[in-house]
Amino acid sequence: MPLSPGWLINQRYAVVRLLGEGGMGTVYLARDTSLGNREIALKFLRPGGINSETVELFKNEFRSMTRLRHPNLAEVYDFGVADEDQRYFLTMEYVDGSELPRLPRFEMRQRFESLAVQCLRALDYIHSRNLLHNDIKPHNIMVRPPFQVKLLDFGLASAQAESAQSGLSGTIHFVAPERLKGGAVDGRSDLYSLGVVLYELLTGSLPHEGVEPGKVVSSILRGVVRAPRSFDASIPERHEAFVMALLALDPDRRPVNPAAALELLNGGAGGALQLDTAETYASFVTSGRFVGRDRELETLVDLATAHIESAGRDDRLPRFVAVSGPSGIGKSRLLRELKHRLQLAGVRNLTGRCYEDGGVPFQPFVDVLRQLPRPSQVPPAVRPVLDQLVPPEVGETPPEEVSTPAATRPAAEAIGKEEFIAGVAESLAHYAQGAPGVVFIEDLQWSDAPGVDLMEHLLLRPGPAPWLYVGSLRDEEARSAPIGSFLERHGGHQRLRQIRLNPLDAAQVTELIASMVPFEDRPERLARLLADRTEGNPLYLEEIMKALAEDGTLRRRGLAWIAESRSLEAIRLPPSLASAVIQRVSALADEERAVAEVLSVFNRPVASELLARAAGIGSDSAAAAIGALDRLRLVALETTADGRAVVGLAHSRIRDAVYQGLSDDRRRALHLAVARAIETTHAGAIEAVVEELAHHFTAAGEPGPSADYCLRAARKAKGLYYPQRLVQFLERALASLGEDDTARRLPALIDLSMARSNDLADAEGGLSAARTLYEEARKAGDVVHESIALREIGWCMGFLGDDRGALDHTRRALALARTTGDRNDEIWCLNTLGTTLARSGANSEAVGVFDEARTLSAALGNLRGELTVANNATLNYLGLGEADKALGLIEETLATARSHDRTYYYYRYLPNLGNARYDVGDLPGAIQAMEEALAWSREHVFLQVILHCLDNLGNFYSQRGLHDRALRVLDHRQRLPGDGAAEGRQGAAPGGARGGAPAQRPGAGRLPARRPGHGFPGGRLPAGGGGFRPRGARHRSRAGPPEDLLLRSLGPGPGRRAARRSQGDADGDARPDPSRRPAAALPRQAAGQPDPGTLRPGRRSAGRRRARGARRAGGRRQGGVPRVRLAVQRAARRGAGRERIGRRRDRLL
Incomplete structure (x- = not known):
């Protein structure tokens, strides 16, 4: 039915x-x-x-x-x-046309030769691939306007070698006699079937009519066919001769192949029809055999098979596969072959893509989520993330969301970066609905930093992984991109597999070009020449083969193709892939070339309507140009998530060649045309394309719209935790904004300073932006922004080691803030001042400042300020050595965070509870807090907190005598990449609205929390890389933030010594105070301040050697680990100094 x-x-x-x-x-x-x-x-x-x-x-x-x-x-x-x-x-x-029987026969007779030659071209191509169609009949021939013929239904297609002994197949009236006899068959059987179709077209009758199959078969085997001109004398004689030759009973009397058939059709014609055109030859060249990648394909198939069989539940199996190589080396073809294998096996697979310009954050994952039907039930914790990334269409709000009051739904801005990323990961898992599959991600070299952060989360995330991610990337571009750092950090991880494609060798090049067209002789000489010129790059090979056919070096001779031997050594090959592409593009008609140029500016697939608008041509002209480019394999036709057919240039190297060939004036004009076209097309949903508009208007040199869209794109990047793009768009906007536009310049400068100094750890860049803000605010008489500028200057100076300048500017900022009436701004000035005082060693004075900030936050109901300031005040008490006060305050802070459902704040600050408990001698309580924080950070793959917790737990377990557990924890710590910041994530979250959630300065809770303007509450961990930085040392820009600056510069005295103890400073000489901590206390690792030795390559290697030695000895055969453990315990009982205990511990490791 x-x-x-x-x-x-x-x-x-x-x-x-x-x-x-x-x-x-x-x-x-x-x-x-x-x-x-x-x-x-x-x-x-x-x-x-x-x-x-x-x-x-x-x-x-x-x-x-x-x-x-x-x-x-x-x-x-x-x-x-x-x-x-x-x-x-x-x-x-879906061919939107008509089957041949449904078209007027008279009209088809007028188009007889066009119909015949297009069918012959299709058969010539099929037969060159060693295939037969086996079911050619009128219903399998479609005609698409204006007159493009398409052969359909390969249900009976088979290899010619297999068909040599095949039995009856196909529709009886159209089956060749040799098939009915059960004899050997070849391509001439398809020519016979085509002859029956064309005979019926000319005469209106079948050559062998009848209803009973037996009579039809008998008639076919007799081979008597009535001449077409006996039906209608107006039928041209050569048409009759052509059809009758195709219908010959003996295959040897038929044309030997489609080329020979066309020669017969051309006999006596004024204008000879061509079997080969630039379009058909492009089809030959671009569909060569899959060569030189069998081993890589089998590896991918094995990985996918293992993933599906385990249903994604085996943690030891790879979750990410990165296929790398130079542009044009065959990455896309390899993944396409894998996709076909998966489809035949019934494995679900989806595809996402990264774009060089104008893409949205998490672009490939957004593509994947859009390809999956939204589940009827979406977890409440996931909903705000999902709605922000993939908003439901109008009228598509899921039923369960309609009944959920808006006030009870989690707000996206109330969660931190790690929670947001965990929400995206959970969305991907939820959308899988329990069924494992494979996700392809193309062009990973262009993946943005948030996307790479998500990949890291998916790689390290505990529990089942429903998706195996297989991505392609250009290695020459990936090295300096976020994905390059990701691969370097996790290159040895068992869940990551890297596959690099190498160039084809001469034998493989020979095999490839021999599969493109049927050569008369094996083209070894030509292959050696091309292998040398192209360095084994398949895309370059394709372009050169097209060029050789166009200039006549490659041509048909008889049944096969030849390369002119006399001219082979003198072949003028394009010097590069770009020149080969430009040569082809320059030969295009004007409208076709214009469409290719516009596509190079779009740099992504676009709808034909949008393309036509940008190119300034009509839709029919655009469709014709697209069709011509498609037949030349210069473009690829796809479909977008909203249902429109789209077109893009077939390869990024083709795009690069076309775009680089544009003059500066032409390029600017096209960017402007593209921007105007996008603006008009998306007028009702402009926010979806602000990144593209910002890019194109900037490239077009249009300052007004460039500034507008850059600011809108910056706000979007800020909300999606993408500080690199935030800075990029802000700088572009500021370059376009006039100096008198203070209403937009001053807020932009605030965001730029904060993003640079806090999110990208570029204190010098942040200081420069803050000084510019100060100068412009002073000039405009804007006291509010002047106060903020002074506060930013003070913050950055502190990072750069200028504590005196930091205090001076911060006090001036507070004085101004108190004159503006903005009490929330006053909170953040107090918070910054308290932090600066503590960092400069004035911890006692900082206590009063933090108390005032806490009181003001509570009075104003500023919960974020209250939590942030309280956390910093906790750290200050620890710096003073007043652990009891620190413990009471952090317990109160965490209780407030939990009662207000601020989960991220709670777990972000929870390690400080462990630190405070440790300082008061509650080692079991310290372990409990650290373990709880570790569990949450593992779930959310918050690498910095994971590292901090592991560092401290290793020490805590040792002091409790749990040496096996300590060894496991520290061994796990060593296997994790770097310190989780400098070698970790590519930047932190950008800020929210001014006065919004503060972010913490680096330090896993052992650092002062940041000031307002940061949408990522709780902040980040330090970049690590060593112990305290000497006072006044220049801060270097880097991917992650610098070390803990609050505790690095504490002054002498008890506070300094206590801080050094809590920091685990390798140079500290203070012995543990028996009244305040366990007698055998080892130096705990301060939050976000991992043991510097473990971060130095040499020290890490030594640590690995010690761990290996411990494992060897304790196969427990030699008793090495028990002996060393006993030495540690004895040293602790004797009250040995920290240094000696540390040496014992090192031996244990």
Whole structure:
């Protein structure tokens, strides 16, 4: 029974209507909802006759069609099994045209030669791939306006070698005699079937008519055919001769191949028809065999198989596979082959893509989420993240959300960066609905920092992983990109596998070009020449092969192709891939070249309507140009998530060549045209494209709109924890804004200073922006912004070691803030002053400042200020050695955070509770707090907190006598990458609205919390890399923030010594105070201040050697670990100094 319209197959393909039924299956017009309702043809295998043979034939159709891409063949997309009834199906290009029998025969007779030559071109291509169609008939020939012929239905396609002994197949009236006899068959059987189609077109009758199959077969085997001109004398004689030759009973009397058939059709014609065109030759070249990558493909298949079989539950298996290599080396082809394997195996796979310019944060993951149907139930914790990344369409709010009061839903701005990233990861897992699959991510070299942070989270996240991520990247560009740092950090991780593609060697180049066209002789000389010129790059090879055909060096001779031997040594090859592309583009017609140039400026796939608007041409002209470029394989046709067909340049190297070939004036003009077109097209949803508009208006040199859209894009980046893009857009905006536009310049300078100094740890850059802010605020007479500028200057000076200047500017900032009436700003000035005082050693004075800030925060109901200031005050008490006060205050702070459901604040500051408990001698309580913080940070893959907790727990466990547990913890710590900041995440979260959530200065809770203007409450950990920085040392810009500056510069006295003890300063000489901590106390590691020795490459290596030695000895055969453990315990009982205990511990490790 046919499926009814609207029926949803696998939660993806929505049935529109029945298109037709054949011997093997039923074909529906459907919409692919995961690709924005793209119209497709969906073919089901008929359930009545399913057996292993028919299933294999059906899969064979998919295998055959995936190898074929030609202007006169329908393109295949996907293969799958229906969830409902386990029926096999495949999806292919929906040809919006008419079957040949439905078209007026008189009109088709007028187009006879065009129809015939297009069919011959398709058969020539099929046969060159060693395939036969086997089912050519009128219903398998579609004509798309204006007159493009498409051959359909490869359900009976087979290899010619296999068909040599094949039996009867195809529709009886169109089957060649040799098939009926059960003899050997080749491409001439397809020519016979085409002859039957063309005979009927000319005469209106079949050459062998009849209803009973037996009589039809007998007639075919007799081979007597009535001449077409006996039906109608107006039929041209050469048409008759052509058709009759195709219908010859003996295959040897037929044309030997489509080329020979075309020569016969051309006999006596004024203008000879061509079998080869630039478009058809491009099809040959771009569909060569998959060469030189078999080992890599099998590795990928094995990884995918293991992932699916384990259902993503085996933590030892890779979760990420990075396929790298130079541009054009074959990464996309390798992943395409893997995708086809997965489809045949019924494995769900999705694709996301990164873009060089204008993409949104988390771009490939947003693409993936859009391809999956939104589950009916979305966890409340995930909902705000999901709504921000992939907002439901109007009217699509899930039912469970309608009944949830808005006030009870978590707000995206109330969560921190790690929670936001964990929410994205949870969304991906939730959307999987328990079914494992594979996600392809293309062009990872352009992945943004938030996307890389998410990848790190997915890599390290505990628990099941439903998706295996397979990405491609250009290694030459990845080295300086966030993904390069990610791969360097985690290169040895068992969950990450890297596969690098090498250039093809001469033998592989020979095999590849021999598979492109049927050469008369094996093209070894030509292959050696091309291998040397292209360095084994497949894309460059394709472009050169196209160029050689266009200039006549490669040509047909008889049944095969030849390269002119006399000119082979003198071949003028394009000197580079770019020059080969430019040469092809320059030969295009004006409108085709203009469309290619506009696409190079868009630098992403775009809808044809938008493309036409930007190019300034009509939709029909744009469609014609796109069609011509597609046939030349210069563009690729795709479908967006909102259902529109889109087009983009076929490869990034093609884009680069076209774009670099533009003059400066032409480039600016095209960027402006593209920007105006995007602005007009997206007028109702402009926020979705602000990044693109900012990019194009800036490139066009239009300061007004450039500033507007850069500021809007900066706000968006700020909310999505993307400080690098925030800084980029702010700097572009400031370059475009006039000096008198203080209303926008001053807030932008605030955000720029904070983003640089806090999020990117660029104190010098932050100081420069703050000074500019101060000068402009003074000039404008804006006291509010002048106060903020002074506060920012003070903060940055403190980071750069100028404590005197920091205090001076911070006090001036507070004095101004008290004159403006902005009490919230006063809170942050007090917070900054208290931090600066503590950092300069004036901890006692800082107590009063923090108390005033806490009182003011409570009076104003500023919960974020209250929590942040209280945390900093806790740290200050620890610096004074007043651990009891610190413990009471941090307990109160955490209770407040929990009572107000500020989960992120609670766990971000929880390690400080462990530190305070440790300082008062409550070692079990310290362990409990650290373990709780560790569990949360592992769940959210907050690497900096994980490292801090592991460092401290290793020491705490040792002091409790839990040496095996300490060894495991510290061994785990050593296996983690770097210190989690300098070698870790690519920047922190950008700020929120001014006066919003403060962020903490680096230090896993052992640092002062940041001032307002930061949407990432709780802040970050330090970049690490060593102990205290000498006073006055210059701060270097780096990926992560600098070390703990509050405790590095505490003055002498008890506070300084207590701080050094709590810091685990390697140079400290203070012995533990028995009255305040366990007698055997080892130096605990301060939050965010890992043991410097473990971060130095040499020291880490030594640590690894010690750990290996401990493991060897304690296979416990030699008793090495027990002996060293006993030495540590004895040293502790004797009250040995910290230095000696540390040495004992090192031996234990």
